[in-house]
Amino acid sequence: MKTKKRNKDALWAVLFLAPAVIGLCTFTLYPLLDSLFISFHQWDLFGDMKFIGFQNYVDFFQDATGRKVFINTVVFTLIAVPIQLVMAFFLAVALNQKIRGVRFFRGAYFMPAIASMVSVSIVWQWLFNTDFGMVNYVIELLGGAKLNWLTNPNLSLWTIIIVSCWKGLGYNMVIFLAGLQGIPATYYEAAELDGCTGLARLARITFPLLKPTTLYVSITCVINSMQVFDQVMIITGGGPARSSSVLVQYIYENAFDYYNMGYASALGWILAIFIFVLAAVQFRFMGSDDYSVE
Amino acid sequence: MGKKRKEFLVKLISVLVLTAGALVVLVPFIWMFSTSFKTLSDVFQYPPKFFGEIFYWQNYVNVFETIDFIGMFKNTLIVTVAVAAGQLVTSTMAGFAFTYLNFRGRDTIFKIFLFAVMVPFYVMLIPTFSLMRDLKLTNTLWSLILPCVVSPFGIFMMRQSYLSIPRSLGEAAAIDGCSPWKIFTRIYLPLSKPAMTTLVIFTFMSTWNDFIRPLIFLTSNKNMTLTLGLYNLVGSYATDWGLLMAAVIMSLLPILILYLCLQDFFVEGIAVTGLKG
Numbered sequence: 001m002k003t004k005k006r007n008k009d010a011l012w013a014v015l016f017l018a019p020a021v022i023g024l025c026t027f028t029l030y031p032l033l034d035s036l037f038i039s040f041h042q043w044d045l046f047g048d049m050k051f052i053g054f055q056n057y058v059d060f061f062q063d064a065t066g067r068k069v070f071i072n073t074v075v076f077t078l079i080a081v082p083i084q085l086v087m088a089f090f091l092a093v094a095l096n097q098k099i100r101g102v103r104f105f106r107g108a109y110f111m112p113a114i115a116s117m118v119s120v121s122i123v124w125q126w127l128f129n130t131d132f133g134m135v136n137y138v139i140e141l142l143g144g145a146k147l148n149w150l151t152n153p154n155l156s157l158w159t160i161i162i163v164s165c166w167k168g169l170g171y172n173m174v175i176f177l178a179g180l181q182g183i184p185a186t187y188y189e190a191a192e193l194d195g196c197t198g199l200a201r202l203a204r205i206t207f208p209l210l211k212p213t214t215l216y217v218s219i220t221c222v223i224n225s226m227q228v229f230d231q232v233m234i235i236t237g238g239g240p241a242r243s244s245s246v247l248v249q250y251i252y253e254n255a256f257d258y259y260n261m262g263y264a265s266a267l268g269w270i271l272a273i274f275i276f277v278l279a280a281v282q283f284r285f286m287g288s289d290d291y292s293v294e
Numbered sequence: 295m296g297k298k299r300k301e302f303l304v305k306l307i308s309v310l311v312l313t314a315g316a317l318v319v320l321v322p323f324i325w326m327f328s329t330s331f332k333t334l335s336d337v338f339q340y341p342p343k344f345f346g347e348i349f350y351w352q353n354y355v356n357v358f359e360t361i362d363f364i365g366m367f368k369n370t371l372i373v374t375v376a377v378a379a380g381q382l383v384t385s386t387m388a389g390f391a392f393t394y395l396n397f398r399g400r401d402t403i404f405k406i407f408l409f410a411v412m413v414p415f416y417v418m419l420i421p422t423f424s425l426m427r428d429l430k431l432t433n434t435l436w437s438l439i440l441p442c443v444v445s446p447f448g449i450f451m452m453r454q455s456y457l458s459i460p461r462s463l464g465e466a467a468a469i470d471g472c473s474p475w476k477i478f479t480r481i482y483l484p485l486s487k488p489a490m491t492t493l494v495i496f497t498f499m500s501t502w503n504d505f506i507r508p509l510i511f512l513t514s515n516k517n518m519t520l521t522l523g524l525y526n527l528v529g530s531y532a533t534d535w536g537l538l539m540a541a542v543i544m545s546l547l548p549i550l551i552l553y554l555c556l557q558d559f560f561v562e563g564i565a566v567t568g569l570k571g
Contacts, residue, residue: 010397012474017403020388023444028410031421038420045424091315094308101309107557108316111323114553114560116503118521119542122528123326126535132338134325166319171564178565227414230505234528248416256510261420268417279412 032272039265046259056266065242066250066267072157073247077225080161084168085218091169092176093206106177110170117167117230124163125150125235153243156236160244163231168224172217179213180206219282223275247271330354330539337535353540360537362515363544366523370502371548373438373519378497380443385493386486389452390478394464404453410446415506423510437511438519442501448493455489456482492563495556502549520545 039056041049060066091109095102112120127134128149136146149159187205191197196204229248232238238245247267254264328344329337330353336346357363391397392404415422426437464477472480483490508522518526524541531537553560 006396006398009395009474013391013395013397013400016387016391016395016474016478019384020407020444020449021403023384024407024410024446026425027422027441027444028413028418028446029406031418031425032413034421034424035417035419045420091312094312097305097308099305099309099312103557105312105316106561109319110557110561111553112319114499114549115546116505116521116549118503118505118524119545120322122524122538122542123322125528126329126539127322127325132340132342134321134342137340137342166322169319174561174564178562223412223414227416229416233505234525251416251419252506252510255420255423265417265420268414268419272414272417275412275414 035265035268038261039269041262043261044259045261049262052262056263057270059263060266060270065245068242069238069245069247069250070270072243072245073226073228076157076161076164076228076246077222080164080168080225081218081221083161083165084172084221085214087165088169088172088217089176089210089214091173092180093202095173095177096180106174109173112167112169113171115167118234120167121163121231121234124159124166124231128159128235150236151240153240156240156244159235160228160231163235164225164228167231168221172221175217176210176213179210183209215282215285219278223278226271226274326539326542329535330543332536334534334536350536353536354544356537357541357544360531361523361527361541362518363523363541365516366518366520367545369435369517370519370521373435374498374501376435376439377442377501378494380439381445381448381497382490382494384444385448385452386483386490387478388449389456390474390482392449392453393456393459394461394477394482395474407446407449411450419506419510426511432511433513433517435517438501438504438507441507445497448497451493451496452486452489455486459485488559491556491559495552495559495563498552499549499560 038049040051040053042052042055043049095105128136130136130146130148130150133149135149140146147155149155183206187209188201191201191205227248228246229252232244232246232249236244238249248271251264251267251271254260254267331350332346332353333348333350336343336348336350339346388407392400422441423432426432426441431437431440459482463481467477467481468474503521504519505521505525508519509525512518512522524538524545527538527541
């Protein structure tokens with residue numbers, strides 16, 4: 001009887017899962033494996049493929065531009081992620097109090113997250129304009145000198161970082177806020193009875209209990225930052241002299257400007273492996289409880 | 295008394311800092327709005343003024359004359375609605391199978407979907423492109439719709455929501471002779487309306503704002519979507535900031551209106567996915 005029901009369920013499962021499984025195989029699993037296959041070849045998208053083993057991966061270590069864009073991507077991630085995390089955390093703590101206008105503040109801080117990166121990048125390009133931009137105007141008001149945000153190779157990556165932090169802040173804040181609201185108020189009340197207030201409360205209760213949220217936010221943030229692309233394409237185009245060029249942009253260029261499909265696929269897999277490792281860390285630390293099928 | 299005062303002070307400082315921060319966060323939007331109503335000579339005024347000499351709404355008219363904005367808007371809308379509808383169907387069905395049905399290999403298949411959530415699109419760029427080329431679908435809206443109809447993330451989200459529906463509801467219906475299909479449509483779907491709304495909003499946001507797929511798949515003006523149209527507009531009208539800002543505002547309007555109406559769904563949806571991983 002039990003097996004009969006199971007068999008019947010299996011038939012239904014085929015029906016319910018067919019669209020999802022077909023889609024997954026066609027548009028995720030097949031492309032993923034195919035790109036691994038392509039990465040071992042030389043291919044210009046039109047002609048025949050030539051097997052060259054690990055040559056594309058070897059090339060990456062000897063390619064100065066490849067190294068440059070990889071370092072830029074890592075630097076971008078190492079700066080943008082901590083800034084976003086710290087600001088988002090304190091913003092969430094501030095918004096977790098009983099103050100007026102919480103809804104307004106939350107709505108305002110979250111607004112950059114809903115707009116497309118393309119459109120806000122155009123706006124920021126205007127704000128960062130050297131001669132007429134709002135940013136330089138404020139700097140001059142404060143007594144500084146105008147900066148070449150888009151054309152100074154020492155600044156261009158910072159420009160991208162600022163825009164990315166502005167865009168990502170609200171999103172991360174919302175997740176932190178949800179984490180904070182999950183901490184029972186009784187913990188704080190008990191701590192207060194014991195004379196634990198202010199910063200000590202933050203250090204003894206909030207930080208430890210928010211660890212899973214922090215881990216989740218950091219890893220998603222790193223994964224997203226490693227794939228930075230839209231804002232670079234629009235604001236600086238990776239320039240000047242590749243000073244703000246990033247890995248995904250280089251993948252795109254190799255694929256659709258130079259038709260180096262093999263090399264572009266190898267770069268894609270280097271990115272993917274990086275992300276899989278991070279994801280694995282997340283699964284390990286968060287425990288499998290959240291994902292298990294009961 | 296001292297404690298009360300300290301608490302008040304903390305709140306006061308918080309509100310001040312929050313207000314200043316909110317202003318900084320909103321300035322780009324405010325400035326975009328102000329620039330969109332300026333003539334070119336007002337745009338290049340320094341020091342900048344919030345209002346130009348005249349209220350120049352002509353920028354908005356010019357957008358329609360410079361690019362096929364209505365066509366792009368229509369294309370983007372078609373793609374977004376199609377992807378959202380597709381994801382809703384595939385995610386709810388698969389989510390139901392992973393929660394209610396008992397079959398061999400369920401956990402393994404689900405884990406493969408979980409893994410797929412992590413796969414970055416950029417690693418699949420070239421195979422997806424050559425697949426679309428072989429299917430003769432490049433430069434059609436299908437190339438933006440088909441690869442996105444199944445979302446591992448959407449399936450994960452729907453399953454998460456179905457886990458909170460008591461199994462006994464479905465089992466009771468099964469005893470009364472209901473098929474799994476009926477249990478799905480009569481019990482699970484009606485009970486998961488908030489999760490479905492969140493899913494639609496997520497999909498709407500990511501599809502409406504998608505840039506890389508239009509960039510690689512679309513070549514002709516006829517099928518252009520908004521993000522790609524804006525990108526091209528920057529290329530050819532790089533200094534006409536009034537025109538650019540007007541175009542940006544119009545492209546943002548639908549999602550902005552949706553956000554203002556459904557703020558809680560946007561925010562809580564993200565919060566839920568964050569908590570559950």
